[in-house]
Amino acid sequence: MFIPLLNKPVDTLRPAGSAISPSDWSILSNHWYPVAIARELLDAPLAVTLLDVDLVLFRGTDGSASAAIDACPHRHVRLSIGKVVDGQIVCPFHGLHFNQDGRCTYVPALGPRNNLPPSYKVRTFEVRERYGLLWTCIGEQPLEDVPLLPLIAKVPADELDYLAPEIWPVSAARQVENFIDIAHLPYVHAATLGGDQAAPIKPGRIEQQPDGVLMRANYVETNHGIRHCAYTYRVVLPFAIEFKVEVEGDADFMLESCDLPSPISAHQCKVFQILRYGGSREERAAMCGGLAMVNREDMVVLGAMRIPDLPLDQHHEIHLPVDNISNAYRGRLRDLGLGR
Template sequence: MSFPTIPIQTKRPLPKNCSFSASDWNVLSSFWHPVALSSEVKDKPVGVQLLDALVVLYRTPEGVNAARDVCMHRGAKLSLGSIRDGALVCGFHGFHYNCEGVCVRIPALPTGSPIPNKLRLQTYLCAERYGFVWVCLAEKPRASLPDWPSIENGSGTVAVVPPGTWQSSAARHVENFNDICHVPWVHTGTFGGPETPIEPYDVSVTDTRLSFQADITERVRYTESGAGPTYRQAVYSYELTLPFASSVKVLDPNTSHVYRIYDIASPVSASCIRIFQVVVDESRLTPAEALIDFTMRINAEDAPQVESQSPDQLPLDLRDEIHIPADRMSIEYRRALARLGLGAQAVS
């Protein structure tokens, strides 16, 4: 399979103390990443970090906007300011910026005085979908947002999980989410089933997605308190949208009930991520609060293992770690990241 060469649009300066290589930053900055819940960006500016860049989010009548978290006057953080009359106001000297990042008012200037044209923020592409605020640091994104219609089509109970922070690289987390080998060992308190061999499976590979399906013996979720574990066969269908967005559809063949988990690792830095997740229960048998609680318990089992991995960056040279047949998805993911241009020295 040949993969098209997609030109990287962004050539903006690297953030101060950038933890990524220049080539990796230029690749990753050209994709969309979630940075906050939509519900977090209300009547005050919100400061976030993406790929080591400090970003301010602010809501105006036109929607949510994103800009470099620096006032062009004296370099103060705009996230320490406020929203007034539909504008972002710096808390240091009161400079007002509109949805396009243009300074529209300076309180210290006499009425009628011109505002310098250079008083314009460095803005970023910003969008809202799936209950998240997404930002792309490049002038033009390489790809669109993940296509997850089940979150929006009313097919089931939708639960947005509170974001969590992991001391890990995004790719290590993504690989773990799509790994079926660890389930019986790590998830003993949630959905892990008995230790069984994993049958060979095929991975479908396109220029933007990886997917595979496997039959898994899992522990029945949401059993009554005090009841012993019971198990069932389920069909797991994974889909990974490059670079860091994953989903899994869990089908119970006996009842035809479907349970979906959507997961995105947003790179705060090379070694720190925020996890954004949405759960959809198409059976509608479980309340949203229980879906959230169960997902957070799963995360609590995963995080210590992923955070302990060494090196924390996912090796893209396949010779650097040992692989078994059940690692087929992991192998294809590492190859796909290398084809994107990550890990300039990687060998696939």
């Protein structure tokens, strides 16, 4: 009922109840993650969670987005249930106004005072708009920029489709591994992609890159006729994927996408997916619907995973030759200092 007298306030952003270890949190917090589709942040504030930290997004008078801790420092009511007035977020409890820098500019109960103390503030974070998404970083030493995704960087906006973001019941790292795992395709996605469950699957060709790992692999889809596909996965550390599909004998086929799981917590992520598909508006909508179905198939299986944490020590699991991409990805996560 009460905060004990001996419990002094601490200035640590990582919540005490976070299941992400302090060392992993410190590393992950310095990366940039998508937190919203840019066009969906309009006149009202938007609540999001990143690495167990509750944030509120809002737009200033110039239209740029900001992120702040989703709690008024006065009585800790969520700012996200308030409103935005003249580019400032207003607490719904006592009407305190906070600008994009987090400074409190107006307290109705104090009248028209302009000399509010510096302690009247809420912590804010920079937001960058890139690839049609809003990205933020909450670490003390943020990386210079958001992940480089050349597959979609220069594509006209009207050629891109955005699947509705969904919350997956696994960590961002588990979601990445699932996306790049080709051995599960004929089983989990038998109804959508198809494939011969009895046919051996050859490991892909791995290429290490400065910012991640690239793999090229072949797969035969069977649910849209027999399609001999070349899959290219480019994993950008820590949690971003560029994916490209090429179909043998069909030079006009074009499917490119980005899979971007944003870590809500140790065992949940919000997945943003951007799709570029060569086809009519109706065909693009159908492809988005098909990929959404693929996601649902994945979530059913991943939700049954008994060990939610991703092992970075290879001795925790058995491994197949086709797991080479996962093993390469885990090695790069270890290189970041994670799991220590």
